[in-house]
Amino acid sequence: MMNIKNQLTTYLLITLTMVFAMSCGGNSSSEHEHDEADSHDMEEMEHSAAEEHEHNEGEEHDMVGMEHGDGEMMMGEGFTWMPTEESMSMMEYKTDNIRVATSGDEDVLMFEPAGQKASCMFKNKQGNVGVTATLKMESSEAAVMLLHHSTGKDNYEFVSLEGGVMKLGRVENGEEKIFDSKDIDVPSDWFTLTVTAAGTHYKGYLNEKMITHGHGDMMKPGLLGIVASGNSTISVKKVEATPLEAER
């Protein structure tokens, strides 16, 4: 009888260990966290005015001359952004060294960091998301970063291109963690840079080809943005954000 009890205890412990191991970092728990984060964010949005101030004050990316616009979007709503003077209202803020310019027949958003940082953030918050920017880097001295899940200067996720390297990572409480990085040839003409955040999976694409793939815990929904740095200009002619639906 004792022997059977010992066996039962052994298997119970094994089962519990397995269930625990599966739940750590698993999707269901992540989705639960995500749901909690979502509802938390909806509450936060009710206090948007106070929070925007706080967010911007805590912000980041060397923000100066922030502009607040009137364009409003629902949280998690996808969008396609084209640079016009009107569409600048979709931005939460931008630095002074960004302007709408004309390149050929098209309007572009021109980042002129000149050794500083030039950045802009879009208004709506996103959870699981795919963000694609169509851009051109004038020289290899330019560096660009697509941000997502940004909740402040010390907390965001990113894919970046700098010095012929694509990096995929996260800054959490000011500490940078690189999920993956790969050497690449950055096109001299227009190209698309995409980052996707699907659950605990993060990927960076260049011209729709996957270059980097990493994993990390799911973060709270946050803002999307672009940060340029270096001594060369970067032109952006389109930004598309696509919410990624959770599986059922």
Added chain:
Amino acid sequence: MQLLPNWAPGIHPLMIHFPIAFLSLAVGLTILEIFYSREWLTKAISGLYIFGALSAVVSYISGRSAADSIGLNLKAEVAIGTHSDWGLYTLIYFGAFTIIYYLEKFILKRNTLAVRVLLAVLALAGFFILGQTAEYGGRLVFEYGLGVKN
């Protein structure tokens, strides 16, 4: 010599049927073993779990490679990640369970009814995980059209 047929996008869609077949059969026989315990059956089940777990390793590795090579597909992005996660759980679970089964049957040799029932319950839990992996894999093909030409 060409190992893969032209229509196959990679080794993953071919490999995945091995763990599904081996492990499903092993789970079924583990349940049968509750009522019909024979040494030859135990050996057969052990073999199925070992081959099932090994083929799950190959399936997972080939799946990672396949997922990284399909290009940008935003609609399927979450499903790809979910399928990958369940695939990893299947691999870990059946890897651990195979060791437990082998230890129980060939080292500890505690062939009591309670042990057989508990092993069957653990095997069924693994079958659920395997089923989740297979479901999301199937959806990637039949709902999102991944790996399908035209």
